[in-house]
Amino acid sequence: MAMHPAVTRFVPTPDQFAWTFGGCEPAMRIQPGDVLDLYTEDAFGGRIRSSGDLASRSIVYPFVNPQTGPFYVEGAAPGDTLAIHLIDVQPARDWAVSTTVPLFGALTSTKFTSTLQPALPERTWVYVVDHVAGDVVYHALDSDYEVRLPLEPFLGTIGVAPAAGEARNVLVPEAFGGNMDTPEARAGTTVYLGVNVEGALFSIGDGHYTMGEGEVCGVAVEGAMNTLLTVEVIKSVYCEWPRLEDDTAIMVAGSYRPLEDAFRIAHTQLVRWISEGTGLSIMDTYQLVTQASRSPIANVCDANYTIVAKMPKRYLPADVPWMGGAHDRLRRRASTIQATT
Amino acid sequence: MAMHPAVTRFVPTPDQFAWTFGGCEPAMRIQPGDVLDLYTEDAFGGRIRSSGDLASRSIVYPFVNPQTGPFYVEGAAPGDTLAIHLIDVQPARDWAVSTTVPLFGALTSTKFTSTLQPALPERTWVYVVDHVAGDVVYHALDSDYEVRLPLEPFLGTIGVAPAAGEARNVLVPEAFGGNMDTPEARAGTTVYLGVNVEGALFSIGDGHYTMGEGEVCGVAVEGAMNTLLTVEVIKSVYCEWPRLEDDTAIMVAGSYRPLEDAFRIAHTQLVRWISEGTGLSIMDTYQLVTQASRSPIANVCDANYTIVAKMPKRYLPADVPWMGGAHDRLRRRASTIQATT
């Protein structure tokens, strides 16, 4: 009979929400190998539930994207990397919402891309989740059109305490991860984040039931989520920018502005990572990445924009133990857990 | 027995190459409905054929991306839109090349993102095409790694004469199309370009046998191409930015700098187009695009950067005759032609 780790369930109360990466007391201390079953409230703290609930009335900035955590991982020290394997990411509700938010989003002026124009109208859309069909249902507000979109749940935010003594608002993505809004943060993915403080202090939140690329209006289909995850500490290896790995690809997320700098960060880091892992020269890797990588845009609406550079493993030498083989180890452990839960 | 149009083959001699969009005499006058079978030389004019041929020695700027064309389409007038349907886009050779070019590409300083650093090394990679397997073969230069990448041929450049009396170098993508480097310009796609001058004066070139997103090093797997296409003029409808349509999606290409402006252009245009075509309100469309569109990055290396905003038709009301139903008409005509050629 296989041994398997206990699963620790944690459902934060509203007063336990974290609103920054860094600068928060840990919600819990865990050991590498522990399995957490975490509830995350939606980006609006569950306060927007009908098309009459508008963001500007329901929410007080900066209390958006409440985080579950942070978690102090025993043994994680600055200079290490934390590997977080997402075993499962499932909607915790049968509804979700999206909104426009005044002066937020990609197709409006914002507080950073500031103009003298008035904000766009504020609206709220409620989505029904059809768990059986694996769909969420979009209803137009101004006409009777409706359509089913695929249920593709992921975590908008996953991050650790930043470097350099910083604490960052939970709306920000950067080198510490955070509000990257990448659909790659889904079940089956391992996220690697460089550890900047003792215990790493990771947290998650901002569950999305589905989203197009770029999170164009600034708000995905936002919903509470249950996430099953486990972690490992990779000692003395430090990821400067978030790396992600699933069974078919390795990825780096770059988050900055302008958008081409996010692209440059992600792809430069990917080239260097592949070159180190495979022994291919930098120039040969630059060429291979040029012809074979994908560059999904995660968001063009946050404090920093995020692009993921993604290389299918099938184009790389086989059997490279990326990040010391952490993903495969975590994947195997996850399969045990899934079988028993 | 079905009637079908004659197919006109055109293979330009080097002195017939066009090097700008706009400002060139037409290579040929055609009628809407004519079918052209066009040869395009590779981006280097066929002058780089081995790893010893370096771009800076083989090419004299701006003589890159030679265009086949331009073609004067009878009846196309300013204010109309030209629909170009790509019936087939096939490699004309069993080899192709890629290179680095000094101070060109996304992961180097360039003549626009100018720094005091020296250029990266100049290298040339030769790819062998395996038509049977549908692959191109990458060989590393500095080690013995090789890998097969999928043969996915498309046209890097497709454009018309620009507005406002401009003539633009063939390395530039903008509202007139041009060097967009989007893999969506493949067989089966219809490209819609607003007509700015009598006859539209479209041309094509810069065939790519395969390419990752972003054309990271600035050069795809470049090869000569044979393209079968036909055109239609949509009277009195003007596309401000290039639109693309295939059987499953409608798209808009935005090309500008910084990269977020390319994103804004593409997605704002897509929202407006869908709203006009479906009767959905702008805000409802903004929401639907947010949750369901894709945003593939085409290039982050050219004079302007290009992003495509892409909406699957399955999320839109059925039976909308996008651009007056031109794509379906052209598709049907193409199927006749393919059957007979």
Place this chain on the structure above:
Amino acid sequence: MAMHPAVTRFVPTPDQFAWTFGGCEPAMRIQPGDVLDLYTEDAFGGRIRSSGDLASRSIVYPFVNPQTGPFYVEGAAPGDTLAIHLIDVQPARDWAVSTTVPLFGALTSTKFTSTLQPALPERTWVYVVDHVAGDVVYHALDSDYEVRLPLEPFLGTIGVAPAAGEARNVLVPEAFGGNMDTPEARAGTTVYLGVNVEGALFSIGDGHYTMGEGEVCGVAVEGAMNTLLTVEVIKSVYCEWPRLEDDTAIMVAGSYRPLEDAFRIAHTQLVRWISEGTGLSIMDTYQLVTQASRSPIANVCDANYTIVAKMPKRYLPADVPWMGGAHDRLRRRASTIQATT
């Protein structure tokens, strides 16, 4: 008795206006050393004369910024540089106008920084010129505030035919000069532009009676101008980007997007120019430029944005003959002309 060249007066009729840099037949052929006395119509072709004349009704895009020229300079060949010395730049009227233009300017979304928001209101302000006091008078439209601003006339556009066979709309600044909107293009300045086509084909226009930095709303105090200038051809020296020189400073104008790329171009070029001219090493020049240069923003509203990198001559080794001493030669010639006209 000093000999001095004849002065050629040229006042274009509306059908003689040029609307592009490049792609136009020359208005006149001149010899180096000739002195031209040129009339330029205002940016609106003189069609906006009262606060009731709105840009969108009075102007048909792209017919803005009519150019006087182009002038074919005998002996100017690709690879040379044209030195244009502005002897005098004087208002040709006692009034001028400014406006807002829908979706144009720095504090609004535009056709490139595209959003779903409506345009700002369209307004027109008429300025009275007080030649004696050297002022223009601003009147508020919505209240009775008025204030005098200094009359500081300059040419918004000055450029040659672009490289690479391009023709660019007169709203564009780039390596060929064009719509740079820098107040440095004033009386006493020499503008150096690399020659791309036989005869250089330079033109001027878009006179501004005064302007803040950045041309924030996209429109300066626009007025017809009389400009006295003379030119010289510097053989076999090619300025990649526009250089400017007056009695106290040398400058380079960089025009691109994003704005930091304009900054990078201007300052990289300035560092290289100073290093070449003085023998200072690149790193020593980088340091000196860091501590002593100025970086006036010219515009953040055009198709490309423009920044000027400016180094006071007093911080540089004395007696460097910048651009072969052309400015001093032209200045001396100008003083003769001014004395006699």
Place this chain on the structure above:
Amino acid sequence: MAMHPAVTRFVPTPDQFAWTFGGCEPAMRIQPGDVLDLYTEDAFGGRIRSSGDLASRSIVYPFVNPQTGPFYVEGAAPGDTLAIHLIDVQPARDWAVSTTVPLFGALTSTKFTSTLQPALPERTWVYVVDHVAGDVVYHALDSDYEVRLPLEPFLGTIGVAPAAGEARNVLVPEAFGGNMDTPEARAGTTVYLGVNVEGALFSIGDGHYTMGEGEVCGVAVEGAMNTLLTVEVIKSVYCEWPRLEDDTAIMVAGSYRPLEDAFRIAHTQLVRWISEGTGLSIMDTYQLVTQASRSPIANVCDANYTIVAKMPKRYLPADVPWMGGAHDRLRRRASTIQATT
């Protein structure tokens, strides 16, 4: 006989340096009206003193720009604004240094504008201060050129704890002020910063003896400084972005990326501030700012870039009590202090 406040001298020991804005315990509690005489160590903590001391060997990131402070101002509460009046800013040494830092600065790739190119060479320049002449002396390293640059001392960093629970590294400028690197932070200027936490927690540092615009290589002429300042709390008025005022101008500093967003922030805020202060309509103010404001670039090298929008008071209605007349009050108090110290 005039009463005057006591002057409190504070010289931090190295273990008292603050390395973030926000997230630090106060070094001291003060009352509005108190006068502080503060010593700030140079950006390198005084560790670089000769051309043989290189930044990468002398400094461990992020321990750059040590701050003196933070100071807890009694009575300052979130929603207020802190007015900091710089009475005097004087070099504390007769030497200063500048360096290049690998992958930092405007004319190199950086960790955000990331490329595959190697870093520029690392060098250190030592400047001698001539207090009598009011100069600093630049010596080239690779040749024997030297030149005097004007001694124009200012504080590169001045900031409060950020909003939203953030703590930011001292290299960052943003809405809370911070590493803005604007020469406007000189003797005679009042800096207004919105208060985000009880006590405001302001700090200063990064003294510059002189600097060109843009801080091109990323490092000014860095030196220890003695700063005499006093503060006032403006209750219930909140500056979203840093405002500055001296006897002749009002200003707003915008800090973000890309550089045009810094420009947009600064100028949008300036337009709104002037409109509120004068009763001019937004559109009339937009026009007046367009023709009369200046836009000095502060830095294009930091984590965010900074531009200052600056309007001379002489173009605005007289006797507007900007920020409740705080600058004039503080100026009068300062004149008393200067007379007695």
